[in-house]
Amino acid sequence: MISIAGVVLPESAVWSNENAYGQPVSSVLTDADGYEHIYTSASVSGVDIYIPNVKDGLTRQDAETLMAIAQSAARVAVMINGMAMTARFRYGEDPLDIKPISAKQTYSAHDIYYGTIRLTEV
Numbered sequence: 001m002i003s004i005a006g007v008v009l010p011e012s013a014v015w016s017n018e019n020a021y022g023q024p025v026s027s028v029l030t031d032a033d034g035y036e037h038i039y040t041s042a043s044v045s046g047v048d049i050y051i052p053n054v055k056d057g058l059t060r061q062d063a064e065t066l067m068a069i070a071q072s073a074a075r076v077a078v079m080i081n082g083m084a085m086t087a088r089f090r091y092g093e094d095p096l097d098i099k100p101i102s103a104k105q106t107y108s109a110h111d112i113y114y115g116t117i118r119l120t121e122v
Helices: 060-072
Strands: 003-005 024-030 037-044 046-051 078-081 084-091 096-100 112-121
Touching: 046 078, 060 078, 060 096, 060 112
Parallel strands: none
Antiparallel strands: 003 078, 024 037, 046 112, 078 084, 084 112, 096 112
């Protein structure tokens, strides 16, 4: 189960970068003499949650609730499969890259959304 600020995401939601979470970010640069220099920085604190394009996706009400929370830039409680953390919606990238499954001019409460939710642990 995945929940963000009390909003329970559908069962189809997955933590897409779970294996990278907590790992150090490294880069290798080769100097003019051909020597490699390895630089390691802080660990990955980004959490990307993907909701696939399926009929039991994110409801319109939950999507609107998450949009309002993202606009407030407040810290939120996140629970992912029993692991609790505090996070904020990630800016600089689209923190809520969600779209309706069916494109149309007017939307109703029964519409379903899919896409990616990007958070940063704080």
